[in-house]
Amino acid sequence: MSININVVNESGETRGATWEEDQTLLDALLANQFPVLATCGGNASCATCHAYIDPEHFEASGERTEAEEDLLDMVDDVANEYSRLSCQTEYAEGLDGATVTLKPGM
């Protein structure tokens, strides 16, 4: 199974991406050649994988982890109510058609 999302890069350009069921959002972004640094290797401790999920789909992205909440608090210059760490965002069919906007923190 896979879903399709739209990804807005830091230059404001939008490109489609495929997200496979066994991938986190970070995995999907990297597999689709988006230049996400992911400095901490997906351990919720760098925020370089920070992204916004569009309001219509945000709920489908699930609950933030505690570590994710803590880190998002530390990058409150970019984080908002629609923020997720892509490394902590699991695949969900409800995210099909979502728009993900890349906005690295730190």
Ligand code: FES
């Ligand atoms: S890759 Fe570092 S917080 Fe997600």
